[in-house]
Amino acid sequence: MTGDATGVEAARYRRALGRFPTGVTVVTARVGDIDHAMTASAFTSVSLDPPLVLVCVEQEARFHDAVEQAQAWGVSLLEQGGRPVSQWLATRGRPLHGQLDRVPHRRGAVTGVALLTDSVATLEVRTTALHAAGDHSIVVGEVVSVGLPDEPGPPLVYHRGGYTHLA
Template sequence: MNDDSLIPGSVDPALFRQVTGRFATGVAVVTTVVDGVDHAMTVNAFTSVSLEPLLVMICVEKIARFHDMVLRSGFWGVSVLGEGMREESQWFATRGRPLEGQLDGWSYHRGPATGTAVFTRAVAALECRTHAVHAAGDHSIVVGEVLSLDLPDPGGKPLIFYTGGYRALGG
């Protein structure tokens, strides 16, 4: 059998994005603080990992300025965005936006465990301490031990990302 699709490196990256984009995900903003400066980034690669101990993970692109800051800090917050938070998602996904004042205009408070920014309109929020970091191609998998949990908007519906666009949860 001679199937070129089984040869490493022969998978089309554009098709890969299209195929993996068929997996609907939630959207979150991850935050950290280093030397009094807030850093934030939109992610959709966030998931629970373990109940004992309580662990979650995020994937951060190595070239993102957030990458080095979250590793340096060792503490981070996750705000799971509600369906009315598309603007927040887009702003914190914008590469090269100014660091100074990047949280201005967004409603947030400081998490009690880490002091990281937690969005007050989020449907869920967590604060974490880095438990492990694993290299994964052009990203790092950052595993965090959960230090605190909150439901800022417990009745809210999540912002969904599917096939390259934002969606609302049906029903």
Template sequence: MHSIERPSDTETYRKVVGRFATGVVIVTTRLGDVDHAMTVNSFTSVSLDPLLVLFCAEKVARFHDAVIEAGVWGVSVLPASMEDASRFFAHRGRPLNGQLQRRPHHRGESGVALFDEAIATVECLTTAVHDGGDHSIVVGGVTGLGTPSDGAPLLYHEGQYKTL
């Protein structure tokens, strides 16, 4: 392993990496009888054989421990029409009870919530968790796929929501 020199200017770092446009997803999990959800823009495809995807979860977020313990999770790729949902699920400290009642959703085969308005859905079983500094890199084997609706994707670029 190589030692990494850390730039001291985190504001410049945020500006630089913020120029990479990303899609926006809500990742969900279910621990016991409680649903957990979090807005994420660090989601990507990893492998075709086997089918793997990953997302990054901030270690201090309550979602982090829930998704690690549950071992199953769902991804709802957001259309532009779900910007308000993205903002809601990005808000720290919101009540867990009833948080999914704001949007139509269904349960995947693993029991996780998937949003009906999503332009794509992915269900996963955690296969690995890697340290990523203040985040964990959660890798999942794909167990289910769907395209519940059509629409322009919601994007995040330079600290703002955008659409195609």
């Protein structure tokens, strides 16, 4: 078995965590006139009072610098039909400029971040803390706006290394 000092094999660890189904989100930030975006499944609620959420961002990703600089970000919880958008925004090396040109979105009223139209819910968030954690950073933020479409579709779910849906 290969692994680090803990004795946990990386591939086995990844397989174990893949058995935990997650929703799929797109996290956005705006620096100057450039929209930054990434697909994230490492997103969760932290607190109801105050309303806090977190997202985990790889420290080497260009989005890390953007979210750190912007101090405000958006979260779009994707609908089941959001797979192509999720895959596009998870593609390493995609062009930064214009990456949201073909993605239906609107600007958040509070922060101006891009919020994807085809979402079961959207959040605008202001960063309250950033914690280094291994090769990622945990970005914690206070929710300053919530968008709830009147009739959302079912959520996009990721499980065992692939996209799926709720039964």
